[in-house]
Amino acid sequence: MERNEEKMVKATILLKRLFEKNRDEMDQVGLLIQRDGIIDFLKDLDKYEISSDLYEKLYAVKVIVLTLEDLEGSKRKDV
Amino acid sequence: LEDYRQNFIKGLNIITGISEEKLQDYASNNNVFNVLEHPNTINPDKEQLNRIRLLNDFLISYRLLKLDERDAKITLNTAQKSGDYFLSLLSGIKDRERFLVTFLDRSNTIIETKVMAEGDIGESAVYPRMVLKAAMDCDCSAIILSHNHPTGNVKPSAQDLAVTGVLVSIFNPIGINVLDHIVVGDTDYYSMTAHGEVPKPSKRLVNYDAIIYTEKPDTHQPSLESLICEKGAGKREDGSR
Numbered sequence: 001m002e003r004n005e006e007k008m009v010k011a012t013i014l015l016k017r018l019f020e021k022n023r024d025e026m027d028q029v030g031l032l033i034q035r036d037g038i039i040d041f042l043k044d045l046d047k048y049e050i051s052s053d054l055y056e057k058l059y060a061v062k063v064i065v066l067t068l069e070d071l072e073g074s075k076r077k078d079v
Numbered sequence: 080l081e082d083y084r085q086n087f088i089k090g091l092n093i094i095t096g097i098s099e100e101k102l103q104d105y106a107s108n109n110n111v112f113n114v115l116e117h118p119n120t121i122n123p124d125k126e127q128l129n130r131i132r133l134l135n136d137f138l139i140s141y142r143l144l145k146l147d148e149r150d151a152k153i154t155l156n157t158a159q160k161s162g163d164y165f166l167s168l169l170s171g172i173k174d175r176e177r178f179l180v181t182f183l184d185r186s187n188t189i190i191e192t193k194v195m196a197e198g199d200i201g202e203s204a205v206y207p208r209m210v211l212k213a214a215m216d217c218d219c220s221a222i223i224l225s226h227n228h229p230t231g232n233v234k235p236s237a238q239d240l241a242v243t244g245v246l247v248s249i250f251n252p253i254g255i256n257v258l259d260h261i262v263v264g265d266t267d268y269y270s271m272t273a274h275g276e277v278p279k280p281s282k283r284l285v286n287y288d289a290i291i292y293t294e295k296p297d298t299h300q301p302s303l304e305s306l307i308c309e310k311g312a313g314k315r316e317d318g319s320r
């Protein structure tokens with residue numbers, strides 16, 4: 001069943017497919033997400049030792065996530 | 080808002096490969112934030128469209144994980160809590176239909192939430208047998224159903240009532256309650272329980288056929304009775320709805 005760990009694995013697999021990165025690199029991302037949680041992982045991207053290309057892509061995802069969250073939040077306030 | 084827009088465009092360019100120029104051009108006449116909900120409006124190529132879909136799927140996973148992390152124990156014991164919960168998962172999805180089921184323990188605390196059906200508009204099929212298996216696997220005491228209406232109209236369709244009736248009737252004999260069916264549209268939701276519209280269990284409604292559901296216009300909807308009689312609420316033999 002889809003417990004927290006499975007959701008993390010799914011999120012990592014989706015990122016892997018999205019980025020087309022090698023398995024080792026994404027395994028590392030998966031471990032970091034499991035260890036720190038998805039929120040802190042994206043929040044603290046700067047502290048991880050990951051390749052610049054992977055960082056750029058993860059940062060892009062972070063920007064999209066935060067932008068949509070902010071917009072959603074303000075939209076609900078308006079409603 | 081302009082900062083948001085520019086950051087979003089840069090991020091989308093990096094993730095999907097759609098050029099910034101194309102996104103800027105689109106943003107000059109449209110709301111660029113809608114690209115994820117209506118990807119075809121920007122005429123992406125096959126690979127770009129695939130990446131947008133993957134990004135959308137990741138965003139759903141992220142929201143589910145965030146909910147798990149924020150409230151390790153989420154209890155859905157009111158229609159409003161359920162509505163807010165599913166709103167956070169389904170609002171804004173306009174290019175596809177997604178059917179979620181949340182499985183709850185005895186105190187209505189979430190055990191897990193699963194996507195039980197997903198597809199293009201009018202193409203999603205719910206398999207009662209799969210919902211039953213998922214419920215058995217997690218030993219839940221209750222479930223809540225939810226899906227989105229891409230048009231934003233939250234009023235339940237006849238198919239929505241039918242699928243609810245089928246699942247209520249399947250789960251009732253084994254002591255699992257279907258507490259609610261939340262329909263999400265844009266930034267609003269509709270609780271069948273709050274409106275007293277959850278169908279009563281009936282042996283006649285027990286049916287394990289796949290149920291293709293769609294958000295039909297309010298007019299010319301088939302009645303619940305016509306959907307459940309003979310073949311139940313499932314797909315007809317000729318494949319039509």
